Amino acid sequence: MKLKTGLSVVAWLSVFALFTNAHASERELRIGIEAAYPPFAYKTPDNKLVGFDYDIGEALCAKLQAKCKWIEIEFDGLIPSLKVRKIDAAISSVSITEERLKSVDFTTSYYRLPARVVTRKDSGITQVPADLAGKRIGVQRATNFDRYATERFESSGAQIVKYGSQNEVFLDLLSGRLDAALAGSVAIEEGLLKVSGGADYQFVGEPFTEEKYFGTGAGIAVRKKDPLATELNQALAAIHADGTYDAIRKKYFQYDISGTP
Numbered sequence: 001m002k003l004k005t006g007l008s009v010v011a012w013l014s015v016f017a018l019f020t021n022a023h024a025s026e027r028e029l030r031i032g033i034e035a036a037y038p039p040f041a042y043k044t045p046d047n048k049l050v051g052f053d054y055d056i057g058e059a060l061c062a063k064l065q066a067k068c069k070w071i072e073i074e075f076d077g078l079i080p081s082l083k084v085r086k087i088d089a090a091i092s093s094v095s096i097t098e099e100r101l102k103s104v105d106f107t108t109s110y111y112r113l114p115a116r117v118v119t120r121k122d123s124g125i126t127q128v129p130a131d132l133a134g135k136r137i138g139v140q141r142a143t144n145f146d147r148y149a150t151e152r153f154e155s156s157g158a159q160i161v162k163y164g165s166q167n168e169v170f171l172d173l174l175s176g177r178l179d180a181a182l183a184g185s186v187a188i189e190e191g192l193l194k195v196s197g198g199a200d201y202q203f204v205g206e207p208f209t210e211e212k213y214f215g216t217g218a219g220i221a222v223r224k225k226d227p228l229a230t231e232l233n234q235a236l237a238a239i240h241a242d243g244t245y246d247a248i249r250k251k252y253f254q255y256d257i258s259g260t261p
Contacts, residue, residue, distance in 0.1 A: 027066040029228075031057050032087035034075045036165040039190045039252045040093045055248045056110060056239075057091040060220075063235035074164055076142030079104055082223055089222050089232065093184070095144045095215035105224055107232045109217025110245075111257040114207030115145055118173070118188045119180035121202050128205030133157030135179035138169040145182045148213040153182075166191060173201070180204070186253065 033053060035041045041051035049070055061068040073081050078090040082104055096106045117128050117137075125131040132153050139146045141162040149160045161178060163169045170192045172178045181188070185207065192198050208214060222229045239245045249257060 027064070028069050029061055029064070029066045029089060030069045030071055030087045031061075032071050032073045032078045032081050032090040033057070033092045034078070034165070035072050036167050037075075037093060037187060037191075039186065052111075052248065052252045053091050053093055055251065056245070059239050059244050059248060060091075060232060060235040063238050064231055075140060076164075079221060082221060085223075088226075088228060089220050091220050093218045094221045096217060096219040097144060097215040098212070099147075100215075100221070103224070104221045105226060105229050106219035106221055107229055107236060109219050109258075110236060112217030113185050113257055114209050115148065115182060115214055116185045116188055116203045116207055117180055117182050117205050118192060118201055119204055120200055122200075123179060125180055125204050129153050129156040129158065131204075132180065135159070136161050136177070138163060138172055138178040138181040140164075140166045140169060140183070144213050144215065145184075148208065148210075149182045151213075170195075174198075182208075186257070 033041050033049070035043050035049055035051075037051075037053075039051055040053045041049065044050055049072075054070070057068050057070070071081075071087055073087070075092065078087075078092055078094060079100065081087045082090060093111075094100070094106075096109060100106075117125075119125045125135065129152060133156055135158050137149055137153055137158045138161050139149045141164060146160070146162055149158070154160055161172075163172070166183060166187055169178070169181050169183065173181050173192065174195075174197050181192075183191075185203075188203070192201055220229075220232050222232070236245075239248075245258075
């Protein structure tokens with residue numbers, strides 16, 4: 001009888017251990033993303049979420065033995081969603097800037113690219129910001145591009161038109177409702193220059209990299225003093241070390257995006 005009781009205790013302990021391990025492996029990270037910014041995050045025709053940011057997030061969750069729960073949010077709602085604990089992190093090409101660091105913490109940068117102005121080749125715009133007077137310049141609302149254009153281009157006489165998503169900016173530029181747009185260089189290449197009608201457009205002026213506006217690269221945003229930032233930094237280091245980061249990067253870019261422009 002004692003032997004049976006002993007075996008029963010061992011069996012129950014084994015079941016408890018299995019349950020505990022299974023429960024631990026079910027850790028879930030709620031990650032905010034705006035799925036309207038190719039090639040970083042967008043939807044396929046069958047409504048599947050894909051892109052560089054998405055793949056990076058999935059790789060980080062794998063390193064942390066967690067499940068990514070992706071929550072789609074418009075860009076200007078990402079940081080507010082962090083603050084009210086709707087999400088645990090934002091992996092959506094959020095630039096690390098002094099202004100944003102006042103309200104959230106960031107991991108180290110996982111990519112950095114310059115901002116550019118794009119316009120029709122026959123627009124007559126060649127000098128920026130000198131030729132922007134009287135022109136309608138499209139930006140995505142609440143982004144670093146929005147802030148830069150508002151503070152630097154409006155004083156030159158430009159009218160800044162703000163949109164909820166980058167796709168809306170490009171659609172209005174293609175339809176002639178805008179004269180130019182300010183956005184990330186790769187977003188312009190993938191979302192405008194490579195689409196139907198994109199051959200009629202070109203970059204003008206020099207790249208913009210001023211840290212006051214464009215920060216030190218894109219990082220993963222988390223709540224202030226959240227230890228998740230340390231975990232994510234360790235996971236970022238791990239995917240760089242084992243080649244995962246570079247494999248993901250090569251899916252979307254044929255050049256290095258991790259350093260300074």
